[in-house]
Amino acid sequence: MPKPQITGNIGLYYTCYQLSRLGWNVMPTSRNARGIDIIAYSTDSPRFVKVQVKALSKRNPVPLGAKLNNIMGDFWVIVINVSQEPCAFIMLPSEVTESVHRGEKDGRVSYWLQPSAYDKDDFREKWERIGHSDNVVMDGERRS
Secondary structure, three states: OOOHHHHHHHHHHHHHHHHHHOOOEEEEOOOOOOOOOEEEEOOOOOOEEEEEEEEOOOOOOEEEEOOOOOOOOOEEEEEEOOOOOOEEEEEOHHHHHHOOEEEEEOOEEEEEEOHHHHOOOOOEOOHHHOOOOOOEEEOOEEEO
16 A cells, blocks of 8 residues: 555546546646645636545545635545546535534544545546536536
């Protein structure tokens, strides 16, 4: 099993690869920065999407931290099985927020996205939810 940073890199670059196949110019952000992981913009530059990527070595819950203010961007991509056969789930931030599981242990609160919340046919490899760079979908509405 790869180290967490390598797992994150595999998920990031798998997502970059898939977005590039859809015609996007893809730019990963600084790996140590908080917030979005990828900015993808159309070939004629006026349209762009912000993507947050979560990569896991297997089908596990996605840790979201102690606060929900880190759920940002236009799309969330959760990539599992990164060292075997990556499988991605494409979600809107609102879908992530609606599905959050709140845990509490020893007085400390943490938030998680359980596999049953993201591992659904509606999200599995649904790159068309983001769309081709010339035909963008945001907040569930297609924009050209």
